[in-house]
Amino acid sequence: MSKNLKEVLFSNKVYANNFNKKRNLKAPPIKKFAILTCMDARLDPAKFAGLSEGDAHVIRNAGGRVSDDVIRSLLISYKLLGTKEWLIIHHTDCGMEKFSNSDIDKIFNIDSKNKIDWLTFKNNEKSILQDIFILKNHPLVPKSIHIYGYIYDCKTGNLIEVEESAKV
Amino acid sequence: MSKNLKEVLFSNKVYANNFNKKRNLKAPPIKKFAILTCMDARLDPAKFAGLSEGDAHVIRNAGGRVSDDVIRSLLISYKLLGTKEWLIIHHTDCGMEKFSNSDIDKIFNIDSKNKIDWLTFKNNEKSILQDIFILKNHPLVPKSIHIYGYIYDCKTGNLIEVEESAKV
Numbered sequence: 001m002s003k004n005l006k007e008v009l010f011s012n013k014v015y016a017n018n019f020n021k022k023r024n025l026k027a028p029p030i031k032k033f034a035i036l037t038c039m040d041a042r043l044d045p046a047k048f049a050g051l052s053e054g055d056a057h058v059i060r061n062a063g064g065r066v067s068d069d070v071i072r073s074l075l076i077s078y079k080l081l082g083t084k085e086w087l088i089i090h091h092t093d094c095g096m097e098k099f100s101n102s103d104i105d106k107i108f109n110i111d112s113k114n115k116i117d118w119l120t121f122k123n124n125e126k127s128i129l130q131d132i133f134i135l136k137n138h139p140l141v142p143k144s145i146h147i148y149g150y151i152y153d154c155k156t157g158n159l160i161e162v163e164e165s166a167k168v
Numbered sequence: 169m170s171k172n173l174k175e176v177l178f179s180n181k182v183y184a185n186n187f188n189k190k191r192n193l194k195a196p197p198i199k200k201f202a203i204l205t206c207m208d209a210r211l212d213p214a215k216f217a218g219l220s221e222g223d224a225h226v227i228r229n230a231g232g233r234v235s236d237d238v239i240r241s242l243l244i245s246y247k248l249l250g251t252k253e254w255l256i257i258h259h260t261d262c263g264m265e266k267f268s269n270s271d272i273d274k275i276f277n278i279d280s281k282n283k284i285d286w287l288t289f290k291n292n293e294k295s296i297l298q299d300i301f302i303l304k305n306h307p308l309v310p311k312s313i314h315i316y317g318y319i320y321d322c323k324t325g326n327l328i329e330v331e332e333s334a335k336v
Contacts, residue, residue, distance in 0.1 A: 011218020050179020
């Protein structure tokens, strides 16, 4: 067993020993909202957004981008589990902003036939607006869902509103 | 501005006021591992696995399933950002275990031509083994990556090892 796994299991034992079984939380998020953000190790959405267990869905991938899988998850989030607001949060110093799709294809030695859309982006604000646009125009996403766009600043811990996101 | 958004931004202000700028964390995860788990609101992987900001990538979707987007994220995680171990963590009482793909198609009134693979499953342990199998047999995933399977118990907070996962 690796050192990391030992540490994870030790921490988990402490967590479980202090677990509040009386809360008996159910699957639908208490606060009826979902956060989509990046997998980046520096981000702890529960901490930076003040979430407790049970409050909100948290979806994370490379970049916090709206992929087919994110759409699948958000559709389940609202239709099966009742969320009504979605926060899309990208962040400063994101790896997906530093590479292009073809850079990454080259790193993996992927030929032109087997290209992967790595969902890289050039401009953080635009990438959020694009992601919100995709969601708002998806045929299975109702107009009643509120979608907000923010950028998390890795140097300060602040969430910064993408002002045009309200207009998408 | 909604009540939820006000609360998130208030909590974020407190978080940013206490932010340790001296740590100056970089993108590559300090502990060189990634966790894939479900978006379920009851799960706080940083808390139940003892992670601090900077430690590990966290990828989350409906079910903690290995989708194309998860493969994209994990490939970036290891090749661009140096992770060497991946933990796949599903959980008890998961919505994806209670519905079938055709149940969800019916809820959304989706016809047979436009079906979505919702990545539902019937057996939690088998779903983890299947997900690990997909990763271990992916042409871009090197054999050197260690992949572990666990189930998080929502009633106790415990991580339970899927024993056969080491053999996949």
